[in-house]
Amino acid sequence: MPRLLATNAVLTTLVAITSATATFADIKLNGAGASFPAPLYRFWVSEYQKAHPNVKIDYQSIGSGGGIKGITDKTIDFGATDAPLNKKEIEGLGGADKIIQFPLIIGGVVPAYNLPGVDKDLNFSGEVLAKIFLGEIATWNDPEIVALNPEAKLPASPITPAWRSDGSGTTYVFSSYLATQYSAFESTVGTGKQIRFPLGQGGKGNEGVAAIIKQTPGSIGYIEHNFATANRISYGAVRNAAGNFIKATPANMSVAGEASADSLKGDVLAANIWNQPGAEVYPISAFSYIILYKDLGNLASIEEAKALTAFFRWALSAGQDRAGSMDYAPLSAGVRSRVEASLDRLTFKGASLK
Amino acid sequence: MSQAASHPDRGPAIPPGSPTAARRAKTGLGDLALGIMARFGAASIIFMLTALLFVLFTAALPSVRQFGANFFISTQWRVNTLEKPAIGPDGRVLKEDGETVMTTIPPAFGALPTIYGTAVTSFIALVVAVPLSFGAAIFIVRVAPRWKIAGPISFLIELLAAIPSIAYGLWGLYVLAPFLRDWVAPTLQKVLGDIPAFRWMFFETITIAGRLQERPIAFTGRDMLCGGLILAIMILPIITAVARDVLRAVPRAQIEGSLALGATWWQSCWGMLRYARAGLFGAVVLGLARAAGETMAITMVIGNNNQIAASPFAPAQTMASLLASEFREAAGLHRAALLEVALVLLIMSLIFNVVARWLFVGGQSRSAAAH
Numbered sequence: 001m002p003r004l005l006a007t008n009a010v011l012t013t014l015v016a017i018t019s020a021t022a023t024f025a026d027i028k029l030n031g032a033g034a035s036f037p038a039p040l041y042r043f044w045v046s047e048y049q050k051a052h053p054n055v056k057i058d059y060q061s062i063g064s065g066g067g068i069k070g071i072t073d074k075t076i077d078f079g080a081t082d083a084p085l086n087k088k089e090i091e092g093l094g095g096a097d098k099i100i101q102f103p104l105i106i107g108g109v110v111p112a113y114n115l116p117g118v119d120k121d122l123n124f125s126g127e128v129l130a131k132i133f134l135g136e137i138a139t140w141n142d143p144e145i146v147a148l149n150p151e152a153k154l155p156a157s158p159i160t161p162a163w164r165s166d167g168s169g170t171t172y173v174f175s176s177y178l179a180t181q182y183s184a185f186e187s188t189v190g191t192g193k194q195i196r197f198p199l200g201q202g203g204k205g206n207e208g209v210a211a212i213i214k215q216t217p218g219s220i221g222y223i224e225h226n227f228a229t230a231n232r233i234s235y236g237a238v239r240n241a242a243g244n245f246i247k248a249t250p251a252n253m254s255v256a257g258e259a260s261a262d263s264l265k266g267d268v269l270a271a272n273i274w275n276q277p278g279a280e281v282y283p284i285s286a287f288s289y290i291i292l293y294k295d296l297g298n299l300a301s302i303e304e305a306k307a308l309t310a311f312f313r314w315a316l317s318a319g320q321d322r323a324g325s326m327d328y329a330p331l332s333a334g335v336r337s338r339v340e341a342s343l344d345r346l347t348f349k350g351a352s353l354k
Numbered sequence: 355m356s357q358a359a360s361h362p363d364r365g366p367a368i369p370p371g372s373p374t375a376a377r378r379a380k381t382g383l384g385d386l387a388l389g390i391m392a393r394f395g396a397a398s399i400i401f402m403l404t405a406l407l408f409v410l411f412t413a414a415l416p417s418v419r420q421f422g423a424n425f426f427i428s429t430q431w432r433v434n435t436l437e438k439p440a441i442g443p444d445g446r447v448l449k450e451d452g453e454t455v456m457t458t459i460p461p462a463f464g465a466l467p468t469i470y471g472t473a474v475t476s477f478i479a480l481v482v483a484v485p486l487s488f489g490a491a492i493f494i495v496r497v498a499p500r501w502k503i504a505g506p507i508s509f510l511i512e513l514l515a516a517i518p519s520i521a522y523g524l525w526g527l528y529v530l531a532p533f534l535r536d537w538v539a540p541t542l543q544k545v546l547g548d549i550p551a552f553r554w555m556f557f558e559t560i561t562i563a564g565r566l567q568e569r570p571i572a573f574t575g576r577d578m579l580c581g582g583l584i585l586a587i588m589i590l591p592i593i594t595a596v597a598r599d600v601l602r603a604v605p606r607a608q609i610e611g612s613l614a615l616g617a618t619w620w621q622s623c624w625g626m627l628r629y630a631r632a633g634l635f636g637a638v639v640l641g642l643a644r645a646a647g648e649t650m651a652i653t654m655v656i657g658n659n660n661q662i663a664a665s666p667f668a669p670a671q672t673m674a675s676l677l678a679s680e681f682r683e684a685a686g687l688h689r690a691a692l693l694e695v696a697l698v699l700l701i702m703s704l705i706f707n708v709v710a711r712w713l714f715v716g717g718q719s720r721s722a723a724a725h
Contacts, residue, residue: 190432202658
């Protein structure tokens with residue numbers, strides 16, 4: 001009997017200790033979605049964890065579609081997408097008043113090419129790029145390309161366009177931009193996350209397109225800017241609305257987002273920031289968004305909801321300063337304050353999280 | 355459990371009450387357990403296959419209902435919606451209140467380009483692999499035993515099957531594709547390019563700006579030829595292994611008889627091949643099933659362009675590579691269409707395997723019956 005009592009006491013103490021530590025246990029949050037911002041989000045999570053070791057956030061890069069599906073099914077706490085939600089997706093989430101969508105970072109799409117013998121950066125215009133991908137411009141020494149690059153010695157070799165064979169936000173941004181630049185583009189090929197170009201080769205992911213470009217002399221493709229810089233792939237400058245040829249950098253992509261701050265209204269914030277006016281603006285820039293339910297009641301506790309909101313506030317302030325080191329473009333002050341205003345409206349089962 | 359009657363699995367009749375019966379009764383529980391496990395194993399495999407077919411069919415139903423039989427003859431694969439200016443009855447763009455009227459063209463899916471890609475790459479693979487495989491099989495069965503290297507050669511060929519398919523894909527992308535692009539294709543173009551009968555090999559017809567235009571094919575190395583060659587290497591082991599077994603089963607009397615009648619070594623080999631033709635055909639069909647289903651290696655070297663082109667130097671898309679490329683982000687009707695392609699692929703593989711088995715087993719029983 002005493003032995004039983006002793007064992008009982010030991011076990012009860014152990015349970016008490018473990019449950020006591022459980023209240024200080026890790027807050028586990030998970031998100032999923034777009035692959036474009038994945039390296040940055042993971043970097044932010046590891047940086048944030050240095051200051052808040054009990055907050056463990058896991059981000060799965062499964063594509064924008066997967067992120068939207070996950071947040072609709074409530075299997076994840078936050079979703080990330082490159083293309084903003086369309087009407088059907090908003091309805092699936094319960095309506096525009098049940099969610100918030102906000103931009104968290106800016107990225108850009110660059111035209112990368114492989115032209116042996118030409119080591120200068122080439123200039124492109126949206127119309128020329130559209131015609132190249134439609135097949136209307138067939139060789140590198142076409143008069144329209146030569147007109148933009150009078151000093152480059154362009155060969156007579158054929159152009160092989162390289163594009164994304166999988167659904168991707170990069171394709172969405174690039175096709176949407178080209179549709180604003182060349183009227184036939186919209187009706188021939190259309191815009192969207194996955195489109196059918198008339199000729200060329202498809203690759204899976206930014207890596208696939210980059211592999212095609214590196215392997216095929218005379219090819220041109222579109223990839224995310226930070227991917228191009230990280231893998232040292234040469235890319236060209238694009239002519240913006242003001243007529244200047246701009247080569248993508250984080251600074252000139254951030255500027256593209258500035259002008260849209262006034263158009264961000266409500267809580268489902270979305271804006272197309274390609275083809276923006278301004279002398280130093282990079283024309284093929286785009287927001288990457290986060291989707292959250294306005295009432296975070298599906299999370300386990302109010303601590304989790306507060307932790308998630310705190311993480312996004314950190315990402316909007318300190319995180320943005322660190323984004324440049326990874327070649328992502330931070331949001332401008334005007335956009336940040338809009339997003340913060342939306343974050344203030346988050347609740348947990350009715351209780352405000354402010 | 356009556357042990358009185360004899361049974362193939364349980365041996366001769368055991369009289370009840372004897373020591374043997376007592377011994378057997380003690381292990382009856384073991385018999386029961388193993389019997390249940392064996393039956394459960396077999397049943398679960400059949401269940402998994404049926405469940406797979408059922409799940410694929412249910413998920414593909416929206417696409418089956420929408421496109422019907424047209425799915426297999428349509429060459430369109432458009433995931434996004436197009437907005438085109440509407441053309442009026444007079445052939446000119448319709449305008450209403452000065453604004454152009456737009457028509458919306460919804461997504462449309464058709465599997466013909468992928469079926470074509472699968473067929474052509476598998477055909478190229480068979481054309482390259484079958485002679486090599488049959489040659490290797492004859493070597494192993496007729497020549498190698500003399501030098502005692504049949505075992506090592508068989509082992510080396512089977513080693514090819516152990517290489518992961520992604521390794522084949524990377525090798526194809528970084529080694530074979532540049533070789534085809536820089537050496538094979540230009541050489542063929544130099545030799546055959548001027549002959550009009552081979553024009554289809556070096557030019558493709560594409561719709562550009564609404565009109566069909568003939569363009570010279572820019573060699574990239576990522577095309578149906580590269581895909582077919584990679585597949586050939588991947589199906590070599592299976593065709594060789596099955597052909598070797600089939601040829602080994604040819605009775606010695608047949609070979610010795612042909613030699614006695616004055617056949618040369620080559621003629622007796624040919625006789626062997628003719629004798630075992632059913633089983634060899636089964637080996638080829640098994641290789642075809644393997645080639646049709648290959649995914650990772652093909653996705654990296656096929657070019658991922660969902661089109662039908664005559665030239666082997668043009669990129670294409672196979673059913674498996676289409677699924678690998680597009681499934682991750684697919685939703686709604688697009689996903690149902692992809693699952694319909696998956697269902698077609700699965701049914702095709704099942705049919706190939708059933709046919710191969712029927713040929714293989716039928717060939718063996720026929721040869722057994724004849725002797």
